[in-house]
Amino acid sequence: MDADSRLARWENRSEVPLFLASLLYLGAYAAHVLRPGLPSWAHDLLLTVVAAAWAAFLLDYLVRLRISGRRFGPRYVRDHLLDTTVLVLPLLRPLRMVRLYQVMQRRREQARxxxxxxxxxxxxxxxxxxxxxxxxxxxxxxxxxxxxxxxxxxxxxxxxxxxxxxxxxxxxxxxxxxxxxxxxxxxxxxxxxxxxxxxxxxxxxxxxxxxxxxxxxxx
Structure with a gap:
């Protein structure tokens, strides 16, 4: 099985859970920033959710790197600029919704x-x-x-x-x-x-x- 097929299989399995994780990340971060009066344990819980979601994003990035068979470097970053950007700036992770759309259309096999x-x-x-x-x-x-x-x-x-x-x-x-x-x-x-x-x-x-x-x- 070639790299493109393996990558497509990984996207079909992971894109929806990762999109939900990005919304969870955004919601937890928003609550942490906008509700400073919450108890310290609540802020700790929110930060734990944020860290766990980011760890999932990092895992996805590493899996994509492994599937590609390439080494991490400036050329890989250039060719995967959106993936790298949302890893460094995880608040922008939902911008990958275009990938989610592509996955859903592959399942339906038609464009709406x-x-x-x-x-x-x-x-x-x-x-x-x-x-x-x-x-x-x-x-x-x-x-x-x-x-x-x-x-x-x-x-x-x-x-x-x-x-x-x-x-x-x-x-x-x-x-x-x-x-x-x-x-x-x-x-x-x-x-x-x-x-x-x-x-x-x-x-x-x-x-x-x-x-x-x-x-x-x-x-």
Missing amino acids: LSLYGRVIAYAGLSALLLGFAGSLAVYQQERYAPGATIRTFGDSVWWTCSTLTTVGYGDVVPVTGGGRTIAVVVMFLGLALLGAVTGSFSSWLIQTFTRDDERPPAR
Whole structure:
């Protein structure tokens, strides 16, 4: 059995449980950040859930590396950029929902959405996820920092929305090193998602108008 077949078998078995683990990770991390008044044992439990979910992500990454038969290095990271990114930034793990969609379609052996519909739907869901994850991460870094303007989760959501949409009002900004690092990631991913949606929508319009122009005139 070749590597591609083995990888497809592994994805069919693991993608759904790992997607659920990513949602569990996100929920536990959100509760840890947004509910600081919980008992210490509750925070310990939440952090244990976070660590266990990340361990599952690491195991998946190592299994994929083993199946590929390649050595870990810059070339492997480049060829598996999304997998590496979500391992380093596990809050973004649900971005792999495109893999989940592919697994489900392999089981059904048919596509339910057009290419443009899939791109726009994926980009929209990714923007919501990125906004929520970015808001959580920035809020955790900024809320107690001296001179911070992001003091509440609402401030963080407002900042994330203005950053993702490339508006950048500048009324609230991160002041910590960690917050600014997260801001750079949000900026780049926001530009990528905006470009994907704009490009797909423009391509759909061109294709639609082209079909209309090619139709014979009505008599």
